[in-house]
Amino acid sequence: MPDIDVQELNQRLSQDENLLILDVREEWEYAESNLNGKLIPLGELPHRLAEIEAWKDKEIIVHCRSGARSENAKKFLQGKGFQNVRNLIGGISKYLEQYG
Template identity: 60%
Template sequence: MKDIEVEELKERLDKEEQFVFLDVREVYEYEEDNLGAKNIPLAQLPNKLSEIEMHKDDEIIVHCRSGARSGNAKQFLESKGFTKVRNVIGGILAYRELEEE
C-alpha cells in the first residue's frame, strides 16, 4: 500500500477515523511525545505480532520519529502477511512541524 503523508494522517486523526495505529519508537520516546498510537518498539515487533495478528487485513498506519524504523516495520509486517500497511512519511517530526504551521 501507498505510504501516508502527515497531512492526511492529521486529517484522519482529527476526524477520529478507524484504523490500526502503531508507533514503533522506543518506550522512552513514546512517553515523551505520542499521537495515541499503540506502542510496540521495532525490536519487539517480531515477539508481539500476536497483539496485532487479528488486523492482518485491516489498514495499519505505522510511524516512528522520522519514518525509517516505521519503513522497516512496514516491510516486516508485509513479509508476515499483513496486506494494508502504510508508513507515515517523515514520522512524528514531520507531524509536529505540520502542527506548528
C-alpha cells in the same frame, strides 16, 4: 498500499476514523510525544505480532521518529502477511512540526 503523509493522517485523525497507529519507537520516545497509537518498539515487533493479528486485513499506519524504523517495520509486517501497511512519511517529527 502507498505511504501516508502527515496531512492525510491529520485529516483522518480529526474524523475519528478507526485506525491502528503503530508506534515502533522506544518507550522513552513515546513518553516524550505520541499520537496515542499502540507502542511496540521495532525490536519487539517479531515477538508481539499476536497483539495486532486482528488487524492483518485492515489498514495499519506505522510510524517512528523520522520514517526509517517504520519503513523497516512496514516491510517486516508485509512479509508476515499484513497487506494494508502504510508508513508515515517523515514520522512523528514531521507530524509535530506541522500539527504539534
